[in-house]
Amino acid sequence: MANKNLFGSIARKLLPKPDALNEANSPAYALAPKHALAQYVATGCFNSTFYASAEEQLSTVLALCGEVDNEFIARTAIFSREQGRMKDAPALLCAVLACRDTKLLEAVFPRVIDNAKMVRNFVQIIRSGVTGRKSLGSAPKRMVLRWLEARSEEVLFNASVGQSPSLGDVIKMVHPKPAAAGREALYAYLIGRSSHATALPDFVRDYEAFKAGQTRKLPKVPLAMLTALPLGKSDWIEIARNAPWQATRMNLNTFARHGVFGDEKVRSDAQIEIAKIVAERLRDRAAIAKARAFPYQLMVAYANADTRVPGVVKEAIQDAMEIALENVPSIAGKVYVLPDVSGSMHSPVTGNRGSATTSVRCVDVAALVAAAILRKNTDAEVIPFNERVVPVELNPRDSVMSNAAKLAALPQGGTNCSAPLAHLNERGAKGEMIVYVSDNESWLDAPRAMARGTATMVEWNRFKTRSPDARLVCIDLQPYG
Structure with missing residues (x-):
């Protein structure tokens, strides 16, 4: 033969x-540099995985950036944020552009650095020095200032959760010049300086009054600002009644633990009503789209739901999953x-x-x-x-x-x-x-x-x-x- x-x-x-x-x-088969960069940015969270450490991923992405043109880096940053819904990787690509092409960075910055978390990520990465510089520089500083100026006082206050750096740290770095007394007082409050209480926006004063025990009226602030405070059952019911979609998904067991839904066998009319409100929110098509929810987050919420979470709420999670997968x-x-x-x-x-x-x-x-x-x-x-x-x-x-x-x-x-x-x-x-x-x-x-x-x-x-x-x-x- x-x-x-x-x-x-x-x-x-x-x-x-x-x-x-x-x-x-x-x-x-090795991916070409552009393909490899897109793959790393769309899947990488810069944490240690089964086969690669966080440091190895970072060095690989930076090396791949050195093999592709700046325009591709900019396009990849937009795609990974808007389509992949990633956080750290697109912020890193923006930090790379800050060293290589500030005009391109200016073009993509509003689409990639689109919330306070992304601003903090961008600033943290720049200051770490991994992309070649440790200070913001005039162009990135100007972009961060524009981001601050474009947000209302309420948005900035609600976005002040988080550290290393905090939003207050960012404000200290870029030195914004407030155009009104309310904004000036808010900036002073966020960086920890004494401010005229009367000049602070009403929602900040309401929050401080609640913290000090001067009022029991629950302020309309993000849940993360309230969880460290002594909340009663009525407070938790009010939070569950008005929480945004993502906060609702993440805190179903917390609501159950604080008695929002009542006992599995005996529920009051008010608790049944709250369960229906939460269920309708979870299956709300517009809210699901706005929250940019990953379907696997819904799967985990369903799998981890406490036995005290009512059946109508668990069914709503399944409905939300079906809606999230319509594409x-x-x-x-x-x-x-x-x-x-x-x-x-x-x-x-x-x-x-x-x-x-x-x-x-x-x-x-x-x-x-x-x-x-x-x-x-x-x-x-x-x-x-x-x-x-x-x-x-x-x-x-x-x-x-x-x-x-x-x-x-x-x-x-x-x-x-x-x-x-x-x-x-x-x-x-x-x-x-x-x-x-x-x-x-x-x-x-x-x-x-x-x-x-x-x-x-x-x-x-x-x-x-x-x-x-x-x-x-x-x-x-x-x-x-």
Whole structure:
């Protein structure tokens, strides 16, 4: 028989040769600098992940910025903030532009640095010196001043929660020149200087009066400003009645713990009314859009809801999930969704942050994506994998929450990204789209890598011979290039 290595199929010979090692030290394909920067910025939170430390991620992003043009950095900053809803990464890119092109920074600043948290992130990163400078400089200072001037006194006061730096620290750095006595008094208050109480806006004086016990009327301020104060049951009921959408989602158990919803078996008419108000807020379509909620946040709120949280509220969380996932597309043709349930996928999706580490794992998000696609594409096939394909039965009619929980509970193991493709090839399956949801760090199939292709690329090539118009979509959940 002729030598198979010499006379292999032309299709295999056309496969690209692996040109890198992945984070698991196995053959892989390196992303081009622009692609890699976009991937890191869209997925990275600069916390330690399963394969990479926070410091490694930071140095990689800064190195990639050195390989791309300034306009691409600016466009990536906008995309990661407006579409990816990221925080630290777009602020870092703005800090890079502050050193390289202040005109471009001025163009993107209002779209990226769009709230007080982002201002504080931007200032913190600049002052750290990681991008090459430790002071704001005249142009960035001018942009921060414009941001302050464009906000009302009430917005600035409500945004004054948070430290290192605080909004007061930022004010001290940029020295704004207030045009009115009320604004001048507010700036003095925020930086901790004595101010004329009579010149302070009414909402600040109301807050200080409540803190001092001079009144029991609850001030209209963010919940974070109230939680350290001695609040009574009636205060918590009032907070639950008027809380914004995001604060409501995050504090359902807190409300329950403080008696807002009453006992599971005995609830007063007033407590039933509050439960209905909270439920209607959670399923409010406009409020969900305004809050820019991640669907997995709803999944966690549902999974972690205390037994004292009423059923009508839990049902509203499921309704909110369905609304939040309405933009999941219906895909023409046969779709296969391949969620990775391996060991590395059980790490926190936003990295390790000590006591602030999220309980949401990569596998939870992968399961949610798979369940959402199945809900909108009822003939789709979900094929979970670790070192091999993991059998599972899902009902497209079940809620996204139920199917996601079932997938996330599957056994973990090593990572073999080629396994589900090999499974499809053994079946002779055909289709129009294959969707991976993974950290894409395959290593168990490394010995099967060919000189002209990784094991996954070889199996994908086999699938393409049967379905030449098929598309492969790889959804990365972690910042690896």
